[in-house]
Amino acid sequence: MRIGLLTDGGYPYATGESRLWCDRLVRGLPRHQFDLFALSRSADQERQGWVRLPDRIGRVRTAPLWAYPEDARHTGRPRGLPGRLATGLGRSYGRRDRRRFTAHVTALVSGVCAGTETGPGSFGADAGAAAGRFTGGLYGLAELARERGGLYDALRSEATVRIVETACRAPGTGRTVHGATVPDYLAFVAGLERALRPLSLDWYDGDGLGAVDLCHAASGGAAALPGLLAKRFFGVPLLVTEHGVPLRSHYLAAPEAPLGAPVRALLANFHGLLASEIYRQAALITPGNTHVRRWQERFGADRAKLRTVYPGMEAERFGSVGEGEDGGGPGTLVWIGRIEPAKDLTALLHAFAEVHRAEPDARLRIFGAPDQGRDGDSYLAHCRALAAQLFPDEATDAHAVGDNPVTFEEIGGPEVPDLAEAYASGGIVVLSSVVEGFPISLVEAMFCGRATVSTDVGAVVEVVGGTGLVVPPRNPRALADACVALLRDPERRARLGAAARARALELFTVEQNLAAYRGIYQDLVGHAPTRRATPAEPLDPDGPPRPFATPPEAHVLGAPPPGPVAAGVSADAFSRAHVRASRVPSWAVGAEGVCAGAHGAGDGDA
Structure with missing residues (x-):
């Protein structure tokens, strides 16, 4: 069958989230053809180019969401800006279209503003009415953009700012939004235009998303919005996969964003309403873990549509690390990951100070590079300084391993050439995060047969499943006690490591992930009668289905x-x-x- 794979800031670009998972999916299902519809998130991502694509990628259409359209014209990527978005620049609507635009924007914005009183994900008569106005405005703008060209100029116009101002001051809006000022209106309009930019793409025709049998969005939000419109215009079923929670990311970033409180509230409610509509229209939703699933249910996802599918990981690369082999000694703790504040290495260092007092021969090896954000290098420097303060009589050189109780190292040197060797260098793997989605490093440690001590965040408990010790986050004493308990009990450590490896091989391999999506694709297309529009017979959303409108032999390769x-x-x-x-x-x-x-x-x- 023909799958429209929708991505946002990931595949086929060389950087970004979910690109490895998407590549494994495409390469692991060779009997399907994939058409790729990708949104890019930055100029740097565009410059770094694409990964090497397999032959079963039929077509690739890309669109940048990181710059204003007139700036994107000069990026040098011929496929960076779709034609319809470009032709929409400078377009002035006629009187009738201006009335349509005003009505749709008014409905969408009033729904967003009204929802700020009840909060995103709320239910009831008022929340239902707000959601109805939002979706009516959203689909109305999509139809207008499809018929008349891009919405960029219209959404950035003074008329839109006045509509936002009126909606914010209307009775029933929250106190925070009611106090918005002109800079807040302008900032929200800019954010709204960027979020709605997928409506203006040229993907919604018989040669684009109208030609696929199934849309598979690799994440929610912007990536799923084109799939939402493909279902609206062509009746194409939509599958949404979320390994993380985009809404959660919005909320976590909101206090630090350079935006006022009214703008943050408006944008959060916009994304909440959009997520609710995506979940409502999706034929199936596949969260990557129960933690994600709870968020989806909170925003209205029907439990009957939810099916948890764990992200597949390559177990073969860790096959050389045998169960019970402590390459760095049974008294060595290993931490592996990206060095950033969310990983809470300060708590780990304080915990290890307690461990070292109880077990003087214990060592801690920290493998990782600083996060590329602005806080990465400064946080690494802070952790080094803290280690020097906690262990003043012993060196903490980044390269020496000898008698130093704590070392900061990077993978790729002569002593630790690859990731498997890093896990093999100790007997216990520690995760100390305060924020975590699906803990990849924890699964890798389980593949290696390592006993683990982790903090109870994200999907950690679900992943461990009783094969490791889990303690509360931000609690160095509990973390230290758990580590000491395993250091003093080698039989228990070996038993947990063996159980962890068996669990990981059963649940978290690439093979189980591919098998799940192979069956899901078959079920969704087999139970979705064709409602495909043709020039001779336009789509009638209320008409009867046509189960065999597309002959099956049309999909047989060759x-x-x-x-x-x-x-x-x-x-x-x-x-x-x-x-x-x-x-x-x-x-x-x-x-x-x-x-x-x-x-x-x-x-x-x-």
């Missing part, structure tokens, strides 16, 4: 297209094409259980 296009193809050539294709894919079986093709159901991979 076969000629059905119908008039194939009329000149000889019977022998057509037969040979079907022999090469082997069988009709299983998703061609309709609800009646009768195969639409001549060869029977497939094996579930197509």
Whole structure:
């Protein structure tokens, strides 16, 4: 089948989240064709280019969300700016279209402002009315952009600012929003235009998202918005995968953002309403863990649509690390990750001071590089200074390992050439974070058969599942007690490590992830009757479904297209094409259980 893979700031770019997962998905499902629709997030990401794409990527369409459209014209990437977004610049609507635009923006913004009183994710009559106005305005703007061109100039206009001002001052808005000033209006309008920029893309036609069988959004928010419109315009089913929580990221970043409180409240409610509509329209939602699932349920996701699918990781790269092999000695604790405040290395250092007093031979090896943000280098310097203060009589050189109880090291040197060697260098792996989504380093330690001590954040308890010790975050004493307990009990340490490895191999491998999505693709397309629009027969959203509007042989790789296009193809050539294709894919079986093709159901991979 043909999958429209939607990404935001990740695949196919060489940097960004979820790119490894997307690449494994595309390469691991060879019987599907993927069309890639990617949003980029920065000029630096554009400059670093793409990863090498496999042959089964059919088409790639990209669009930048990191710059104003007139700036994006000069990035030098021919596919960086879609045509319709460019043609929308400078467009002035006629009187009728201006009235449509005003009505839709008024509905959307009034829904956002009204929702700030009840809060994102709230339910009830008032919240339902606000959500209804929001979605009506959203789809109205999408239809206007599709018919008349991009919304950039109109959304940045003075008229939009006045609409926002009126909505903020209307009765029923929250006190924070009611006190907004002109700079707040301007900032929110800028944020609103950027968030709605996917509406103005040229992806919504018969050669774009209208040509795919299924839209798979690799995250919520901006990535899922094109899939939402593909469902609206063409009836294409939408699958949403979230390994993290974009809404949570908005809330965590909000206090530090250079925006006023009214703007933060408005944008948070906008993203909450958008997430609720995405969850409502999605055919299926696959959270990466229960922590993400709880957030999705909080914002209205139907439990019947939720199916937890853990992100797959490569276990083979850690196969050389055997169970119970303590390369750096059983008394060595290992921490691996990106050095930043959220990892709370200060608590780990204080905890290790207690461990070192109880077990003088214990050592702590910290492997990682500072986060590329502005706080990374300063936080690393702070941690080094704290280590020197806690252990004043012993050196903390970054490279020497000898008698130093604490070392800061980077992976890739002669002593620790790769990640597997880092995990093999100790007997216990420690995670000390105060904020964590899906703990990748914890799963890697489990693949290596290592006993773990972790803080109870994010999906840690779900991942560990009783194969490691979990303590409250920001509690150095509890962290130290757990480490000492394992250091003094080698049999328990070995037992937990073996159990952890077995659990990781059962739940967190690439193979289980691919098997899950192979079945999900088949189920979604098999249970979604085609409502595809054609020039001769426009889409009727309220009309009856047409289950076999697209013949199944149209999706068989190597076969000629059905119908008039194939009329000149000889019977022998057509037969040979079907022999090469082997069988009709299983998703061609309709609800009646009768195969639409001549060869029977497939094996579930197509």
